[in-house]
Amino acid sequence: MINFLGELKKEFKLPYVSDYNLINITGKALYVEGHLGLMTLSKDLISFRVKNGVIVVEGKGLSLKELSENTLCIEGKIKKTEVF
Amino acid sequence: MxxxxxxxxxxxxxxxxxxxxxxxxxxxxxxxxxxxxxxxxxxxxxxxxxxxxxxxxxxxxxxxxxxxxxxxxxxxxxxxxKSLIFRVGLISSIFICLVCLIISQMFVFKIEVFGNDKISKNEIVSCLNTLGVKSFTAKSSINKKVLESELLEKMPLLSMVSVITKGNSLVINIQEKVINDEYQNVGNFSPLTASASGRIKEIKLMQGTLKVKVGDIVKEGDILVEPYIIDSSGNKRSVKAEAEIIAEIWCEGMVTHYENNIKTVKTGNIIVKDDIYFLGLPIYLDKKDISFKEYEVKSQEIALSNTLLPITLQRKIYEETKTIEENIPFENVKDELINNAKQIAFEKAKNNSVIDEYHTVREEAGIFFISYVVVVEGKL
CATH class of the missing domain: 3.30.70.260 (ACT domain)
Structure with missing residues (x-):
């Protein structure tokens, strides 16, 4: 089975084990691996902690498609993703 | 949405x-x-x-x-x-439907006949009924091979029968015999007989051997022409008996009158009893009392459902009757009786030309026999 994130990291010569991975799919979904907990949840803003920072996702009609211990998946119209 | x-x-x-x-x-x-x-x-x-x-x-x-x-x-x-387990109504209805379906699959609901031309479907169905095969007969009780041979035996006009069950239908495929007079009736011609009593006036023989002559008096049913001829070598050969025989025919109308007569008449009062049967077992019995002293019973069987469940209704109609003793002197109704006898005689005479007519009255122990005879000229 192809590990997509692993392949990408290999390509960009990034360390294989990193703090978190984040993929924005066409601005309609955002997949995050390695989050450390939810901070804010609303229709326009979702923020969550990652190692050494906080990620804020802004958009419209946002919802959490899936939330588990390690991963989360945001659905909606994603306008901006910021890392603090 | x-x-x-x-x-x-x-x-x-x-x-x-x-x-x-x-x-x-x-x-x-x-x-x-x-x-x-x-x-x-x-x-x-x-x-x-x-x-x-x-x-x-x-x-x-x-x-x-x-x-x-x-x-x-x-x-x-x-x-x-999981939630289905607690839906008793739904589960019981599914169960009932399954039971009904299984039961319905066990019976014949419809009898279909194919390949019949001269023989009507009703004839075949009534023959099947006499063999014990009807609507609602259990499929397991039908032995197709035996049924085929029994049908062939009972209906001589069939040359081939095949019986199959398809769903709830019993399908009868038949082939009728081709009847050809020339081959079928060789040596099996019937004689020409007198259709009425009378005196022969004229004979035109076409085929066969004549057994009567002009002036002979014949009764209804007497043989006039035998269905054979003796050829030049003295051998008997079967032929169809054909002749035109003109005779003075006596058409008789007979009426009987009893001076003392016991009659049973219906009063018009009826009691209807309906019993309902499922698979031949009673599920509802009407327990009405029959209060009539004298009665006649008519019964009929009605299929309440002919496609799904074998439920039948047996209706018995009790009609009250009473016995009446009548005493009508012959002289009072004589003319009417003679007229009745005349009508019967003229019906027998049909449209033949009337030569003569007369009547006789005979009495035996209070019973009067009125005979009216019309003499006509016609074909025997």
Whole structure:
């Protein structure tokens, strides 16, 4: 089975084990691996902690498609993703 | 539009109200509880789905954070199947339907006949009835091979019969015999007989051997022409007996009168009793008392349903009767009786030309026999 994130990291010569991975799919979904907990949840803003920072996702009609211990998946119209 | 969610596992949808959902959710995911489709609304409410087995932990966590549950809903195929177990009405109706279906598959509801031309379907069906095959007969009681041979035996005009069961129908395929006079009736011609009594006036023989001559008096049924000829070598050869025989025919109308007569008449009072049978077993018996001293009974069988269930209604109609003794002197009705006898005689005479007519009256122990004879000229 192809590990997509692993392949990408290999390509960009990034360390294989990193703090978190984040993929924005066409601005309609955002997949995050390695989050450390939810901070804010609303229709326009979702923020969550990652190692050494906080990620804020802004958009419209946002919802959490899936939330588990390690991963989360945001659905909606994603306008901006910021890392603090 | 509501989104249709098909899940195999038993999941639950929750609608909650409170504050600090984020903390609560973080605690839940730390306890390995997976949350799906989380939507937060503006009125401090949120909706989400979890698996049924995480329900207990979720409720504990929600209590901890003072979050109220507004709505709980179950989803998933497993939940649907579980809930079916408690639907007694649905399960019993499915069971009843299955039983009805199984029972209905065991019986013949319809008899279909194919390949008949001269023989009517009713003839074949009535023949089958005499052999014990009717609507609602159990399929297992029908031996097709035996039925085929019995039908062939009972109906000589059939050359081939095939019996099959298709669904709830008994399908009879038949082939009729081709009847050809020239071959079928060789040596089997019937003689020409007198259709009425009379005196022969004229004979025109066409074929056969004549057994009467002009002036002979013949009775109805007497042989006039035999169906054979003796050829030049003295051999008997079968031929169709044909002749035109003109005679003075005596057409007789007979009426009998009893001076003292006992008659049974219907009073018009009736009692109807309906009994209902399922598979030949009584399921409802009408227990009306028959209060009539004298009565006649007519019975009829009605199929209440001929496609699904073998339910029959047996109706018995009791008609009250009474016995009346009549004493009518012959002289009072003599003219009427003679007229009746005359009518019968003229009906027999049909349109033949009338030569003579007369009547006789004979009495034996209070019984009067009135005979009216019309003499006509016609073909015998």
């Amino acid at each position: 509501k989104k249709f969610i098909f899940e195999f596992n038993h999941n639950k949808k929750y609608k909650i109200k409170g504050v600090n959902f984020e903390k609560c959710f973080n605690n839940l995911i730390k306890n390995k509880i997976k949350l799906k489709n989380i939507k937060k609304n503006d009125d401090n409410t949120a909706e989400f789905y979890i698996e049924k087995n995480s329900e207990k932990k979720l409720k504990q966590e929600l209590n901890k954070y003072n979050i109220n549950i507004l709505e709980e809903k179950d989803f998933g195929l497993i939940f649907f199947l």
